[in-house]
Amino acid sequence: MTTNKTKQLLVIGNGMVGQHFIEQWLALQQHSSDWQLTVFAGEDRPAYDRVHLSDYFSDGDADKLQLVADSYYPDNKVQLKLNEPVLAIDRDSKTVSTAKASYPYDKLVLATGSYPFVPPIPGNDQPHCLVYRTIADLEAISASSDGARVGVVIGGGLLGLEAANALKLQGLEAHVVEFAPQLMPVQLDKDGGELLRSKIEQLGVSVHTDKATSSITAGSEQRLQLNFADGSVLQTDLIVFSAGIRPQDALGKDAGLEFGAHGGIAINHQCQTSDSNIYAIGECALYQGQLFGLVAPGYQMARTAAAVLNGDDSHSFTGADMSTKLKLLGVDVGSIGDAHGRTPGSISLRYRNDLLGEYRKLVLSPDGKQLLGAVLVGDNSYYDTLLQYALNGIALPADPQSLILPQSSDKPLLGPAALPATATLCSCHNVSKGAICAALDNGVQDLAGIKSCTKAATGCGGCAALLKSVVEHELSARGVAISTDLCEHFSYSRQQLYHLVRVDGIKTFNELISRHGRGHGCEICKPAVASILASCWNEPVLAKPHVALQDTNDTFLANMQKNGTYSVVPRIPGGEITPAMLISIGKVAEQYQLYTKITGGQRIDLFGATLDQLPLIWQQLIDAGFETGHAYGKSLRTVKSCVGSTWCRYGVQDSVSMAILLENRYKGVRAPHKIKMAVSGCTRECAEAQSKDVGVIATENGWNLYVCGNGGMKPRHADLFATDLTNAQLLSYIDRLLMFYIKTADRLQRTATWMNNLEGGLDYLRDVIIYDSLGLGAELEAQMQLLIENYQCEWRTALNDPQQRARFNSYVNAAAPARSEFGFVSERGQLIPVRQVNSKETTL
Amino acid sequence: MSQLAYVTDTYNAAHSNGIVLCQQTDLVPFSGVAARFGQLAIALFYLPGTDIELYAVSHIDPVSQAPIIAHGLVGESNGEFYVAAPLHKQQYRLSDGLCLSDSSLKLRVFTVKLQQDQVWLLPPME
Numbered sequence A: 001m002t003t004n005k006t007k008q009l010l011v012i013g014n015g016m017v018g019q020h021f022i023e024q025w026l027a028l029q030q031h032s033s034d035w036q037l038t039v040f041a042g043e044d045r046p047a048y049d050r051v052h053l054s055d056y057f058s059d060g061d062a063d064k065l066q067l068v069a070d071s072y073y074p075d076n077k078v079q080l081k082l083n084e085p086v087l088a089i090d091r092d093s094k095t096v097s098t099a100k101a102s103y104p105y106d107k108l109v110l111a112t113g114s115y116p117f118v119p120p121i122p123g124n125d126q127p128h129c130l131v132y133r134t135i136a137d138l139e140a141i142s143a144s145s146d147g148a149r150v151g152v153v154i155g156g157g158l159l160g161l162e163a164a165n166a167l168k169l170q171g172l173e174a175h176v177v178e179f180a181p182q183l184m185p186v187q188l189d190k191d192g193g194e195l196l197r198s199k200i201e202q203l204g205v206s207v208h209t210d211k212a213t214s215s216i217t218a219g220s221e222q223r224l225q226l227n228f229a230d231g232s233v234l235q236t237d238l239i240v241f242s243a244g245i246r247p248q249d250a251l252g253k254d255a256g257l258e259f260g261a262h263g264g265i266a267i268n269h270q271c272q273t274s275d276s277n278i279y280a281i282g283e284c285a286l287y288q289g290q291l292f293g294l295v296a297p298g299y300q301m302a303r304t305a306a307a308v309l310n311g312d313d314s315h316s317f318t319g320a321d322m323s324t325k326l327k328l329l330g331v332d333v334g335s336i337g338d339a340h341g342r343t344p345g346s347i348s349l350r351y352r353n354d355l356l357g358e359y360r361k362l363v364l365s366p367d368g369k370q371l372l373g374a375v376l377v378g379d380n381s382y383y384d385t386l387l388q389y390a391l392n393g394i395a396l397p398a399d400p401q402s403l404i405l406p407q408s409s410d411k412p413l414l415g416p417a418a419l420p421a422t423a424t425l426c427s428c429h430n431v432s433k434g435a436i437c438a439a440l441d442n443g444v445q446d447l448a449g450i451k452s453c454t455k456a457a458t459g460c461g462g463c464a465a466l467l468k469s470v471v472e473h474e475l476s477a478r479g480v481a482i483s484t485d486l487c488e489h490f491s492y493s494r495q496q497l498y499h500l501v502r503v504d505g506i507k508t509f510n511e512l513i514s515r516h517g518r519g520h521g522c523e524i525c526k527p528a529v530a531s532i533l534a535s536c537w538n539e540p541v542l543a544k545p546h547v548a549l550q551d552t553n554d555t556f557l558a559n560m561q562k563n564g565t566y567s568v569v570p571r572i573p574g575g576e577i578t579p580a581m582l583i584s585i586g587k588v589a590e591q592y593q594l595y596t597k598i599t600g601g602q603r604i605d606l607f608g609a610t611l612d613q614l615p616l617i618w619q620q621l622i623d624a625g626f627e628t629g630h631a632y633g634k635s636l637r638t639v640k641s642c643v644g645s646t647w648c649r650y651g652v653q654d655s656v657s658m659a660i661l662l663e664n665r666y667k668g669v670r671a672p673h674k675i676k677m678a679v680s681g682c683t684r685e686c687a688e689a690q691s692k693d694v695g696v697i698a699t700e701n702g703w704n705l706y707v708c709g710n711g712g713m714k715p716r717h718a719d720l721f722a723t724d725l726t727n728a729q730l731l732s733y734i735d736r737l738l739m740f741y742i743k744t745a746d747r748l749q750r751t752a753t754w755m756n757n758l759e760g761g762l763d764y765l766r767d768v769i770i771y772d773s774l775g776l777g778a779e780l781e782a783q784m785q786l787l788i789e790n791y792q793c794e795w796r797t798a799l800n801d802p803q804q805r806a807r808f809n810s811y812v813n814a815a816a817p818a819r820s821e822f823g824f825v826s827e828r829g830q831l832i833p834v835r836q837v838n839s840k841e842t843t844l
Numbered sequence B: 001m002s003q004l005a006y007v008t009d010t011y012n013a014a015h016s017n018g019i020v021l022c023q024q025t026d027l028v029p030f031s032g033v034a035a036r037f038g039q040l041a042i043a044l045f046y047l048p049g050t051d052i053e054l055y056a057v058s059h060i061d062p063v064s065q066a067p068i069i070a071h072g073l074v075g076e077s078n079g080e081f082y083v084a085a086p087l088h089k090q091q092y093r094l095s096d097g098l099c100l101s102d103s104s105l106k107l108r109v110f111t112v113k114l115q116q117d118q119v120w121l122l123p124p125m126e
């Protein structure tokens, strides 16, 4: 029983790299389980995205940064020991110990990362002297900013500037103090540093270079005072040290592992330390005298260590590229390879334009044929191409300067076609162009599919633009998938068809297919065109020319259930309902013995009606004051609400009234897919507005608008779109947004996917909707107004039109079938469909 | 089993000259309606202006056993018409009832014709 002993694999550190190791390891271990994986985390939360740490200050939500759900660990049988740092490693007994217990290991992985270096300046340990590395650090900065006016960052490197931006976002007057004569001395040369400085100063951050801080004392105006070696002083309320990082290598050093002169646990190309049972990966590891302070190399180490531990020796870590591209306070900065031109004999080419604020430098090999490094400030659009030249040793064109000169029309862009198959596109996940092509050949059909199957562009995100261009190029080279044809009957995309309908004023499917299509249509194009026609002209969907185009559910204004009966969903705007209305629903349900359920959308669904019963039921509901809920349509479903200021002690606006107003305004509007909305009365967000296509959250001053969220298969939180809107602004933005979505989305594309696929994404959407960059605003609002004015309850219309009503007869030549023919049984006091075993034999 | 045999027999034997199922005005152009003949539920699809204007197949969905086929959407591919089953969208060719996406599925086909504004159900053609 116990002979088959489980082996212990311990990981110390649940940072980004430690987490990546877990994922890689689990992927390799799918079938065997003779290892127990235990992970020790020094922090009190599971791994999070440190690279995007600063997002904490823009959206205030630390949980969004978490890399995997809490359940990930138990689901995968990984023991995660939160807030249980390892204190010592005993290599003789092969155990590690924490404050709580000792744990034996067979193999051990160190992924302890780095800690921020705080220069030994007297006074550096006072309150309000902080660092910038963990979520806890950011919480401390946030707390310290309370009541503060001025903030100083010590260190003008990459992270320092990011921290300065964070201070600015906190509303502080921000200063950066740098010891070196320029900003970002590691990545940039002198010219680049100067230009960056002037740009950053223009943004209102004060830069002090060549400043050595000799002490920190109490301030007179502000909390603290920095005293510089040159005699000058600077007062501030808080200080963030960002003077570099140091590998967190103490555990390894104490255990007698080999380490570097400047720290870091030495590893070989298999990520093994001097003890072959112990591995080190990420920022705590030192390979051939080099430390790697970026995620991509860390991920490569994680991959290597996981493979080697799994018995696959073919993987190795052979160093990594440290190029970086970033936007600091809105300024593009890029640094590639040998940015300082330290290679003997290297040649440099520079372009500097103080007028435009752009600087670019190339460092070439002595023969001028290869790109060794580059510096970019002001415009990163050159980065991807240059990086590919440098990484893949692609021979430079005869006039390499053309690579950095502006608008030379024949700039030899290194298009996706020119990249060799071996070119690494995504260094975080080590995905080559060849791997992308292979995935496409194996049937992956779009960018989203490529991302999920290769993980490309899901790390730091730096390769996203390049990946997109490669995927699109490869797809079109294959001649297949890029086709946006709706189906074999129309060589147009949904968006193009929408325009044709609008521009030519086309009112019917037949007119459209005879003028712009071929054949007789199918279950793809018919409902799509029906939806476009409805979005443009809002004629009843069951009117004669449209009836044969509708999906079954639209045809019968109800959702067909698994046994062939239908459900009935009356609209209950905002979820508000009077007792009398509630009773009338109850009566109908009772009379027809309909299974009754409260839905996830704050309304009531009645199940099990036969086709012939639908008009009878709806007649009663309409008489009681209900209208159709469009549960069957690609149109507005529900506007969920919380009670808001009417009852709730926290509510700051009347969320129920707003929800009802929105629901009544947009009901019946046909769209490419269903639309859901919600309105919450305060920031506690009881209506879950951030999971909707349109979310509205009350503020003291009005409404915050969130857009493009959804639940369902791939949940996505909505993005904050605009703040403190008046009622009128809110309606105008939603009008425009919905109409623009209707105009431009693909068939069956929810708003989230639509927005993700829009070139320019959220920013572009803001330009169009808020700043009216396309000049479409008034037109979009007018078109929406037309739809609103033409609204009619489809059920009421259908009941009043004998021809439409006749459609609800089950048989044209026989009486309605008894409901019992559909097979019902009783469960918990209600009728549900008989649980069928599927059989293909036809009986009646 | 025996039920099926019974149905087939009635269809074959009793109506050698055909019977009137319903009126042409009961049909909905480019869509389906259901009609009943004894125990049989028949889906009628009316495609005016095409080569074969009227098709009749079983109304019973072979997968769910529910009487719903007439409520599916009619589609065309390369000149052939089919109906997409309402629940799970299998495509059944109207001319022979064959399921285009799963060859183990098939709808029974009936012989029908339009004559003097009436829909006639005829004995099976051999």
Ligand code: SRM
Residues within 6 Å of the ligand: A559, A560, A561, A567, A568, A569, A597, A598, A599, A600, A601, A602, A603, A604, A605, A631, A637, A638, A674, A676, A691, A692, A709, A710, A711, A712, A713, A714, A750
């Ligand atoms: C009844 C209900 C479940 C319940 O018992 O609570 C329900 C039932 C159905 N949902 Fe839903 N959904 C219901 C709330 C939801 C919610 C929750 C919500 O709205 O807050 C979601 C996730 C939120 C979202 O949509 O973003 C939801 C995500 C889906 C999806 C996945 C959408 C996606 O983008 O991934 C589908 C499939 C689809 O629409 O293509 C779906 C489709 C369906 C359909 C229409 C499937 C079908 O075609 O037969 C179900 C039939 C409803 C019927 O027969 O009346 N239902 N469905 C809920 C009706 C709410 C209402 O009052 O209208």
Ligand SMILES: Cc1cc2nc3c(=O)[nH]c(=O)nc-3n(C[C@H](O)[C@H](O)[C@H](O)COP(=O)(O)OP(=O)(O)OC[C@H]3O[C@@H](n4cnc5c(N)ncnc54)[C@H](O)[C@@H]3O)c2cc1C
Residues within 6 Å of the ligand: A012, A013, A014, A015, A016, A017, A018, A019, A040, A041, A042, A043, A050, A051, A052, A053, A054, A084, A085, A086, A087, A111, A112, A113, A114, A132, A133, A134, A159, A162, A248, A251, A281, A282, A283, A284, A292, A293, A294, A295, A296, A298, A326, A460
């Ligand atoms: C603000 C910021 C922005 C950044 N931006 C970028 C960027 O744009 N691109 C980029 O490539 N990189 C960026 N980085 C760097 C990147 O975050 C790191 O390279 C990466 O997180 C390193 O991962 P790691 O797992 O090695 O270390 P970490 O993520 O630091 O994780 C180490 C973990 O180990 C834990 N630990 C330490 N000792 C112990 C112990 N004894 N027991 C248990 N647990 C322990 C720590 O608490 C920590 O949680 C940024 C970093 C910061 C702070």
Ligand code: SF4
Residues within 6 Å of the ligand: A642, A643, A644, A645, A648, A649, A650, A651, A652, A655, A680, A681, A682, A683, A684, A685, A686, A687
């Ligand atoms: S969201 Fe606000 S107003 Fe609405 S119920 Fe919650 S706390 Fe109350």
Ligand code: FES
Residues within 6 Å of the ligand: A296, A425, A426, A427, A428, A429, A456, A457, A458, A459, A460, A461, A462, A463, A464
């Ligand atoms: S390079 Fe970081 S995600 Fe691709």
